Amino acid sequence: MLKILFLTFFLTVSPVLVLGQTESEGPWSNDVVVEVALELITALPYATLITLDASGHPQARTMEAFQPDEDLVVWMATNRNSAKVDEIRNDARATLHYQVPNGLGYVVLTGQSVLVDDEDAKAKWWRDSWEEFYPDRSLYLLIKFIPSHLEVVSYEHEMIGHEGTWQAPRADL
Template sequence: METKSQKNPQLDKVRELVEDIRIAMMTTVDEAGHLVSRPMAALQMDEDGTIWFFTKRTSPKVDQIDNNQHHVNLAFADVGDADYVSISGTADELDDRAKVNELWNPQAKAWFPEGKEDPELILLKVHTDMAEYWNASDSTMVRLFQQATAAITGNPPKMGENAKVYN
């Protein structure tokens, strides 16, 4: 995944975490009002905090995005490192062959057998409105020790950094 330095420097930590985690659970709202999530591979986070994905033109998520004022949530999680990111934003579908060519990678062929020219292939771009992240700075052993200490003392552990960032 390619990420670019952010125009909003507060998003740089979000960019670092997204780059490392890469797979997001994208949540939309279906026609019955239910929250629906599915894994999506982030392809790029550009300098404006926009995250790019490939999708199929006929995917239900495309209709869900159009029917819900384009609001989505992206949840990234690396449980092993205790790093988590939640991004609220707006999504739009885009049929831009130049951008498809820029972002194309060999793994995408599994979902788009006709390659970059697959007529089903379009882009989803998610503009970051707000992001919140949790980033553990200590090793797993230190985190476990902090949790055990907290259980004994009754004082919540300090498990790293947490911040909200508005774009």
């Protein structure tokens, strides 16, 4: 009888002890997933921006991303003549991928990219270190990435994918 009580206790309480929630609450709350994502992203200066080319193939490139705002909107700069600008004009769907340096985690934001050519916005985000990349400042253009949802894996936070499906914890934004 004692074994049955222990087993019942273990099966009922262990998910709460290990994961911090009960099965009915789902793997992680939306707020917790967003909180961990923000913590990871703010420590990472670079992201991989993935857009779709004219034939629908993903195109990935490393971007120096600004810190996200409270809604996880991320701004980046680019040259208006770059291929990614045409790709975004053709299909705004995009993904931003942040990799934790030790390989024990990542954040993936999925959403839409918007090209911004507003002079006030460009002045706000300008970095003096870009002078050599934009000797002709008219080539400087902003990308505003607006996420719709995100996925996070962080071994440091014990936030890992589902054991059976490997589905990463997800938050809708």
